[in-house]
Amino acid sequence: xxxxxxxxxxxxxxxxxxxxxxxxxxVLPQLPRGYPLPVLVVVHVPPQRRNVLAxxxxxxxxxxxxEPDDKEPAAPGTILFAPPDYHMLVEADRTISLSVxxxxxxxxxxxxxxxxxxxxxxxxGLIGAVLTGANHDGAEGLAAVAAAGxxxxxxxxxxxxxxxxxxxxxxxxxxxxxxxxDGLVRRLLAAGDPSQxxxxxx
Amino acid sequence: MExxxxxxxxxxxxxxxxxxxxxxxxxxxxxxxxxQASLKRRLRQARDQLGLPTFSALxxxxxxxxxxxxxxxxxxxxxxSELFRDPAYFRAIREKVVPHLRTYPSLKVWIAGSSTGEELxxxxxxxxxxxxxxxxxxxxxDISQEALDAAARGIYPLDRIRAFTxxxxxxxxxxxxxxxxxxxxxxxxxxxxxxDRVVFSDHSLxxxxxxAEMHLISCRNVMIYFDRELQDRAVGLFRESLARxxxxxxxxxxxxxxxxxxxxxxAFVREEKIYQRRDP
Numbered sequence: 396x397x398x399x400x401x402x403x404x405x406x407x408x409x410x411x412x413x414x415x416x417x418x419x420x421x422v423l424p425q426l427p428r429g430y431p432l433p434v435l436v437v438v439h440v441p442p443q444r445r446n447v448l449a450x451x452x453x454x455x456x457x458x459x460x461x462e463p464d465d466k467e468p469a470a471p472g473t474i475l476f477a478p479p480d481y482h483m484l485v486e487a488d489r490t491i492s493l494s495v496x497x498x499x500x501x502x503x504x505x506x507x508x509x510x511x512x513x514x515x516x517x518x519x520g521l522i523g524a525v526l527t528g529a530n531h532d533g534a535e536g537l538a539a540v541a542a543a544g545x546x547x548x549x550x551x552x553x554x555x556x557x558x559x560x561x562x563x564x565x566x567x568x569x570x571x572x573x574x575x576x577d578g579l580v581r582r583l584l585a586a587g588d589p590s591q592x593x594x595x596x597x
Numbered sequence: 598m599e600x601x602x603x604x605x606x607x608x609x610x611x612x613x614x615x616x617x618x619x620x621x622x623x624x625x626x627x628x629x630x631x632x633q634a635s636l637k638r639r640l641r642q643a644r645d646q647l648g649l650p651t652f653s654a655l656x657x658x659x660x661x662x663x664x665x666x667x668x669x670x671x672x673x674x675x676x677x678s679e680l681f682r683d684p685a686y687f688r689a690i691r692e693k694v695v696p697h698l699r700t701y702p703s704l705k706v707w708i709a710g711s712s713t714g715e716e717l718x719x720x721x722x723x724x725x726x727x728x729x730x731x732x733x734x735x736x737x738x739d740i741s742q743e744a745l746d747a748a749a750r751g752i753y754p755l756d757r758i759r760a761f762t763x764x765x766x767x768x769x770x771x772x773x774x775x776x777x778x779x780x781x782x783x784x785x786x787x788x789x790x791x792x793d794r795v796v797f798s799d800h801s802l803x804x805x806x807x808x809a810e811m812h813l814i815s816c817r818n819v820m821i822y823f824d825r826e827l828q829d830r831a832v833g834l835f836r837e838s839l840a841r842x843x844x845x846x847x848x849x850x851x852x853x854x855x856x857x858x859x860x861x862x863x864a865f866v867r868e869e870k871i872y873q874r875r876d877p
Contacts, residue, residue, distance in 0.1 A: 445849065464852035465821045466828070478850045484634035486824075493821045493850050494635040497677055512634040515606065542602045 402544065404586040405520030406469065406485075407432050408513045410506030410536065412439040412528030414556030416448070419526070420455065421576045422583070423474060428457040430587045432522075433469040435483065435491075435513065437506045439532070442480035449476050463491045477504035484512035500532035510536025519544030522586055524579055525571075526550040528560025538567045547571035548579060612652035613640060619656050624666055626740065627803045628673060630827035636673070643672035667743065674741045676818065678715040679760055680722075680774070683849050684767030686817075687723060689869040691769050694844050695727050698812060704733040707811045707838065709802060709831075710819030711737035714748030715761075718777075719768075720815065721791045726771040730794060736809065738800035745797050751787035758785050802831040807838045814839060818848040825855060832858045841876045 411418055415438040426434065438448055446462055452474065453460040462478040469475065469489050477483035482494040482504050499505035510523050510533065523540035525533040527550060541547040549565050551573040552558035565571055574582060613636075617629045628636065640652065647668065649655045659665045681687050698704055706724075708717045717737045724730040739745050753761075758774070765774045778785040800808065802819070814835050820828045835845050836858055845862060847870040853859045862872040 462850065464850050464854065465848075466825055466852075466855040481850055482635070484632075484638075486632060486634050490825075492632040492634055493818075495676055495678075495818045495821070495848075496635065496639065508638065511638070515634065515637070518603065543606070544603070 402519035404432060404522055404546070406489075406513060406517045407434045407522045407524070407583060407586070408436075408510055408536075408540070409434065409524045409526065410437045410510065410528075410533040410560075411526035412502075412506075412530055412532065412557070412560055414527035415439070416451070417556065418550065418576060419452070422580055423452055423460075424455045424457070425580045426456065426458055426474075426583060426587070429472060430458055431471045432587055433471055433489075434458070434474045434583075435469060435477075435485065435509060436474060437477045437483065437504045437509045439502050439504070439528070439530075440479045442503075444479050447479075452476070463493075465491065465493045467491045477509065479504070482508040484508060485516040486512075487516050489516060500530060502530070502532050505536075506533035507536035507539075511539045514539040514543040514545060517543075517545065521545035522548065522583070524548040524550070524574075525561055525564040526576075526579075527555040527557045529557040530560060531563040533560055534563040534567045537564045537571060541568045541571065548574055548582065550579065551575055609637070609652060612656070613637060616640070616652050616656040616659070619660055620666070620669070623660055624663070625804070626666070626670065627801070630803060630824050630830075631673075631822050632824050635822060639672050643669050646672070670741055671743065674712075674739075674744065676712050678712055678818075679757065679764060680715050681719045681761065681764035681768045681770075682715065682817075683869075684764045684769075686846065686849065686869045686871075687719060687764075687768035689866040689871055690720075690813075690846065691723060691727065693866050694813065694846075694871065695723075695729065697842075697844075698729060699727075701812060702732065704729065704813070705736065705809055705811045706733055707736045707738070707809075707814045707816075709738055709800075709814055709816035709835075711739050711748055711797075712741075712744050714751055715753075716815060716817065717748060717795065718751060718787055718791060719765075721795065722765070722770075722772075722774070722777055723768070725791075733794055735795045736798060736811075737795055738798050740799065740801045740803075742799060745799065749792065749797050751789075751791065753785050753787075755780060755783050755785050802834060803827060807834060809838070810840050811838050811843055812840050813844045813846070815846040817846065818851070821848065821851060828855075829857045832856050832861075836861050836874060839874045841874065843874045845872045845874070846870065847872070
């Protein structure tokens, strides 16, 4: 396996399902105003629940939080939640595109869909994290992140409210890093701090 | 290994560009301005399902075998929708737009990208409930003949009816959805009288032009598959097609904010993405 040259992080993608809200409440509010990376999040939510997550997190996060409209730029310092009933993808020009094609892994939005497109768009500059969940979405996506040279992270299954999803991701990407939620926060903060760039790129 | 993968990605991008060029040159289906990320995903599905090793192999087959093109279009275009998808949108049409439409003696409504007809039937039922159907002509257009045929049949699996019915009620439905279909062999067959005022037509937002003057255009979750340039073309076409102060409805997460025609429309019901052509 070739070691790719250290590459500055350019975006973060996070996927979570059952237990997501609690886990993300531990992580996202700790990202400070001025955080220099876009943070793109897929949580499995039922359709028709428009803006529920975004408003929940907007009230608790220093960063801007919203559900994007199609073609919205994936701007630094913004947390974008995939809108319910849409897949969220990133284009090569770092804008968001949405899709209502069928569910993937029984889910729309699907973590795999976001992660695979983000891996194409950001390559080695991507950090991908699969957190708690009770299904297998995100496993293929995280493998794509790793294959494109990005940093693959899973929430330590022993610490996850629902270990099935991080375990499935680990099974496909055994070299993904297992972190606690606190460890993930430290990793994300380091990724946003240029003076520590050397520490986060392996 | 990682480098191989990155090389392979680059090769795929070249192959996709060539494949789309070939599809256009040979059959005049133009996907060259589609948003890449989801297009790539659907093309990969098509390649894998057709059992072909590469996009180049798919291109070779497609050039020589028109039957493959039909299947390819199925992967590239067919979208699953619901009757009264996003009930709040239809409620806003009913409560905010219909009062304006009532003032016209005759109406034209365009369902652009009508796919398998769910959106069309939603509008026809809503207009019947509001007493506007008799004075309205509906145009349902799509690039896929298969989708248009399915729309004209109006047959849906019975297991989808529960969601349709719930949506219809939430949209402010004034009748029972079961008034409009009969059931047979596990399927719901929508009444053919719903199609009395409908014209089905093959039309492409990418390559075709204005064909009538519309009072309302509903084009939801169609332009999300276009890149920005192509979106501009389509929105420009809608602007040209609309009567003075005509209405344009988009999907819940679509916006004219990023369009070069943003100034040509005003938000009529902002939260439901219903716009009105700006006229003096």
